Amino acid sequence: MNDSALGWWGVPLAILGGAIRASTPYLFVSLGECLTEKSGRINLGLEGNLVLGAMSAYAVSYLSGSPWLGVLAAGAAGMLLGMLHAWLCSYPKVNDIAVGIALMMFGAGIAFFFGKPYIQPAAPHLPAISFGAWSGSAQVRSALEINVLFVIGLGIAPLLSWFLSNTRWGLMVRTVGDSRDAAGALGFPVNSVRAVATMTGGFLAGVGGAFLSLYYPGSWNEGLSSGQGLIAVALVVFAHWQPMRCLYAALLFGGAGALGPALQSVGVTGGYYLFNAAPYVLTLLLMMATCSPERTLSGIPGELSITK
Amino acid sequence: MNTLAGGQQTGQVFDSSHSPVALEVIGLSKRFGALPALEGVSFRLWQGSFHALLGGNGAGKSTLVKCVMGYQPADHGTVLIGNRECVIESARDAHRHGLGMVYQHFTLVPDMTVLENLVLSRLPIPKMIAWKKERQRLETLIAETPFRIPLHKKAGELAAGEKQKVELLKQLFLQPKILILDEPTSVLTPQEADGILGMLKERTRSHGLTVLIITHKFREVMNYADAVSVLRRGKLIYSGPLAGNTPAMLAELMIGNETIARIGERTRAEKGPVKLAINHLSADSDTGALAVDRLSLNLHGGEIVGIAGVSGNGQRELVQALSGQRKPDQGGICIDDLPYAATRREMARFRCNCLPEEPLRNACVPRMSLAGNLALRTFDRPGFTRWRWFIDAKAQKEHALELIERYRIHPSEPGRRIETLSGGNVQRLVLARELSGQADLLVVANPCFGLDFAAASEVRKQLMQARNNGAAVLLVSEDLDELLELSDRIAVMFEGRLIYEAPIAAVDLDEIGLKMAGH
Ligand SMILES: Nc1ncnc2c1ncn2[C@@H]1O[C@H](COP(=O)(O)OP(=O)(O)OP(=O)(O)O)[C@@H](O)[C@H]1O
Ligand SMILES: [Mg+2]
Numbered sequence: 001m002n003d004s005a006l007g008w009w010g011v012p013l014a015i016l017g018g019a020i021r022a023s024t025p026y027l028f029v030s031l032g033e034c035l036t037e038k039s040g041r042i043n044l045g046l047e048g049n050l051v052l053g054a055m056s057a058y059a060v061s062y063l064s065g066s067p068w069l070g071v072l073a074a075g076a077a078g079m080l081l082g083m084l085h086a087w088l089c090s091y092p093k094v095n096d097i098a099v100g101i102a103l104m105m106f107g108a109g110i111a112f113f114f115g116k117p118y119i120q121p122a123a124p125h126l127p128a129i130s131f132g133a134w135s136g137s138a139q140v141r142s143a144l145e146i147n148v149l150f151v152i153g154l155g156i157a158p159l160l161s162w163f164l165s166n167t168r169w170g171l172m173v174r175t176v177g178d179s180r181d182a183a184g185a186l187g188f189p190v191n192s193v194r195a196v197a198t199m200t201g202g203f204l205a206g207v208g209g210a211f212l213s214l215y216y217p218g219s220w221n222e223g224l225s226s227g228q229g230l231i232a233v234a235l236v237v238f239a240h241w242q243p244m245r246c247l248y249a250a251l252l253f254g255g256a257g258a259l260g261p262a263l264q265s266v267g268v269t270g271g272y273y274l275f276n277a278a279p280y281v282l283t284l285l286l287m288m289a290t291c292s293p294e295r296t297l298s299g300i301p302g303e304l305s306i307t308k
Numbered sequence: 309m310n311t312l313a314g315g316q317q318t319g320q321v322f323d324s325s326h327s328p329v330a331l332e333v334i335g336l337s338k339r340f341g342a343l344p345a346l347e348g349v350s351f352r353l354w355q356g357s358f359h360a361l362l363g364g365n366g367a368g369k370s371t372l373v374k375c376v377m378g379y380q381p382a383d384h385g386t387v388l389i390g391n392r393e394c395v396i397e398s399a400r401d402a403h404r405h406g407l408g409m410v411y412q413h414f415t416l417v418p419d420m421t422v423l424e425n426l427v428l429s430r431l432p433i434p435k436m437i438a439w440k441k442e443r444q445r446l447e448t449l450i451a452e453t454p455f456r457i458p459l460h461k462k463a464g465e466l467a468a469g470e471k472q473k474v475e476l477l478k479q480l481f482l483q484p485k486i487l488i489l490d491e492p493t494s495v496l497t498p499q500e501a502d503g504i505l506g507m508l509k510e511r512t513r514s515h516g517l518t519v520l521i522i523t524h525k526f527r528e529v530m531n532y533a534d535a536v537s538v539l540r541r542g543k544l545i546y547s548g549p550l551a552g553n554t555p556a557m558l559a560e561l562m563i564g565n566e567t568i569a570r571i572g573e574r575t576r577a578e579k580g581p582v583k584l585a586i587n588h589l590s591a592d593s594d595t596g597a598l599a600v601d602r603l604s605l606n607l608h609g610g611e612i613v614g615i616a617g618v619s620g621n622g623q624r625e626l627v628q629a630l631s632g633q634r635k636p637d638q639g640g641i642c643i644d645d646l647p648y649a650a651t652r653r654e655m656a657r658f659r660c661n662c663l664p665e666e667p668l669r670n671a672c673v674p675r676m677s678l679a680g681n682l683a684l685r686t687f688d689r690p691g692f693t694r695w696r697w698f699i700d701a702k703a704q705k706e707h708a709l710e711l712i713e714r715y716r717i718h719p720s721e722p723g724r725r726i727e728t729l730s731g732g733n734v735q736r737l738v739l740a741r742e743l744s745g746q747a748d749l750l751v752v753a754n755p756c757f758g759l760d761f762a763a764a765s766e767v768r769k770q771l772m773q774a775r776n777n778g779a780a781v782l783l784v785s786e787d788l789d790e791l792l793e794l795s796d797r798i799a800v801m802f803e804g805r806l807i808y809e810a811p812i813a814a815v816d817l818d819e820i821g822l823k824m825a826g827h
Contacts, residue, residue: 171437186429
C-alpha cells in the first residue's frame, strides 16, 4: 500500500504533519502569553484558559451547530479568565504568579463542572484545508490536511510581532512591561494596558483550547489537555519573548511530539515512551544551548516579577 | 542667613517686573510614612525665567517637582499654571498644561533602542510608526543639538551620560512651555553642560520658555539662573532673585551652619609600587562591539589616576571589567603582580573596592534594607557572623548605624529599603560601604554624581585620604574640575583607548579638551 510505498520517508512527513497539527494549541497559548508577558505580567493560568476554552467551544458548537461560534465562545471564556487575572493583579502586593496558578485550577474546575453533559454528544468540527489534494499518497494528503485555525495562528505571529514594534499600542505594551518608571513618566496607564494585554492573551489561549476539542483530538473530556498550556508558557521564555520565535518553538515542539507515533507507524516500536519524551528533552537541550551565563536574556521584560 | 530668608515670597521679578507668573505652587506638603518630605512649600516661577532649585541631598527637591508633574500625588497643596488652578494627575495632564520634565532617575525603557525611546516621548505618538521617516526626522533634529547619540543602541546599554542626553533630547523635542530639569547635567562634562544650558537659556529669552532646574553645581547657578529657591529638610528657606547672592550665601542657606569638609593636603610625595597593572585589556560592550580596546595602564599605590573622557567611550566597560561585572575578552588585570579576576575572594584579599556609576542599579540591592546593603561586603566576615554560618543581624545593624551617622545618610533608619532614599543618599551609602573598610585599590566612577556640595567635598576628602594612606585610586569622572583637583596623573579615554596621559603638573587643559573630542 501507500504506507510501504513511502517507507522511511513517512517519518519526516508524519513529523511535519504532527508538527502542524499538534502545534496549534501551543502556538495560540504562547502568543497569548507572549503578549501578556510583554506587558509585564506573567499569567501562568493559561492552562485553565485552554481547558475552559475547549469546553466552551465544544458546548457552543454542539448547541448552535456552528464550530466558529464555538471558537468565539472559547475566546470569550478565555478573555473572562484573563480579565479576572488582570483585576486581581491590579491590587497592590498581589503576586501575578500565584494568581495565575489559582486561576489555572479555577478554569479547569469550572470547565469540568459545566462540561459534564458534553462528554457524550458529538459536536460539529472545524474545517480543514487540503493542501495535499494533488498527491496520490494518503500519507501526504493527511499530513497536508491543515486546519484553518493553524493558518490563522500562522498569520497572528507576524502580526503580533509587527504590532509590538510598529504601533503606538505595541510600544505602550512594551514600555509598561519594561519599566514602570518610564511608563509613569510618559503618562501611560500601567494597569489598564496590562489588563488589556492579559485579556487579549486570555482570548488567544481560549481559542487554542477550541482547537483541542473541535479538531484534534476533537472531543471534549477531562483529560483533553496534557499540560500544553503550561508548556506553552515555558515556550515563551525559550522564544525570548519574540512572537515569530514562538511560532518556530511551537512547530518544533509539535513536531517532536509526533516523533513517537511517526516511528511507530514505520514499525519502530521500541522506546515508544522514550520518544514521547522527546519534546521535553528537546526543550532542555535547547535551553542549555541558547542560554549563556555571560549575558542576560535579551528581550526579557524588565517588569516581570521573576526579574525583580 | 535669616536676613535673606526674610525675602521669602516677596516675589521679586527676574529682570522685568511685568513678567507674568508661569507656575505657582501653594502650600505643597508630602509625607512618606512618618517622614515629612515637604512641608507647606510655596513658590513662583516667572515666565521666561531660569529658576534654580537648590538644597542638600534629601531636601525634597525631587519630591517637589514630581508632585508638580503629577508623577506622585501630593498630600496637600495646589499648583497654578498661568494663574489657573490645575489638577495634574499624570504626565499626560502635565504635558497638556505645557509642562515637561527630565527625571533624576532615568526613565528610558531599557529594552528599547534610543530611536524607539525618542519616538515614544513624541506626543501624540503616531498610531502606526514609519520608522524610516522618524529616524530621518530625529536625525535632523539631533543635528541641531550639541549631542551625538547612536540611535540604534538599546537604552539599557548606554552609559549614564548618554542616557542623560537622551532624556534631555526627549524634552527638547516636546518643546514644553515650562521645563523642569532634575539634575540634568550631573554626568555631563562642563562643556556639554554649557552647551545645553546655554541653549536653554537662549530659549528662555527668545521663546519665553521657563526653566526650573535642580542642580548641585554652583557654577551653573551663578552662570545661568535668574532666580533661586532653596529647600532645606522639606521647607522652603528662600525664594527670590539670584542677584546679590554669592555661592557662599547660597551654601549657607542650603545647609545652615554645618561645617564643610575641606579636601586634605596631598601628603606622600613618593609613589608606591605598582598596585594595579592593566595589560592590553579588551572588553566588549553589551552589544558585542569593542568598547575597551587593548588598554594598558599602571596604577601605583599612593596615587590617584584620573580618567577623563566623554561618557560612552568605554569607561563604563572598563570599570565593569575591574569590578567583576564584565569578563574581559583579552589581556589581563594584575594586582600586586598577581592575576586578578575580580572574584569576591580576590577583592577581599587585595582589598579592592569599587564604586560604579548609577549605584542604585549597579552596586545595591534596591529592595534590601540600608543595613543589608551596607553589609554586602562584610556579611560573611568574622565579626558579622554567628557561628560562622549565620548572619549576625545585630552586628550588621550596629555597623549600619555607625556608618549612617558618619556619612550623614538621611533618613537614618537601617531598616528602610534603599530604593526609597534620595539619589544623593544612595551615593553616600555606597561610598560608606566601599570607603569605610581599609581599601588598597579603589575604582571609582563619577563618585560625586548627584551629591550636594557638602557631601561632594566630604567624598573628595575621603578619596584624598585613602590616597595619602597608600591606596591606589582610579578615578573615572566626567567632571574635569574634580579630576584636576584630585588626580596625580590624568589620562583621556577615547573610543576605548587612552590617548593622552600626563602628570597633573604638566597637564594642558586645551589639549585635554581636544583629546576628549578625539582630535
Ligand atoms: N518613594 C519614597 N518612599 C519613601 N521615602 C521617600 C520616597 N521618595 C523620597 N523619599 C524621601 O523623601 C526625602 C526627599 O527625597 P528627594 O528625593 O525629594 O530628595 P532630593 O532633594 O531630590 O535629594 P537629592 O539631591 O539626593 O536627589 C528623602 O529623605 C527620601 O528618603
Ligand atoms: Mg533628587
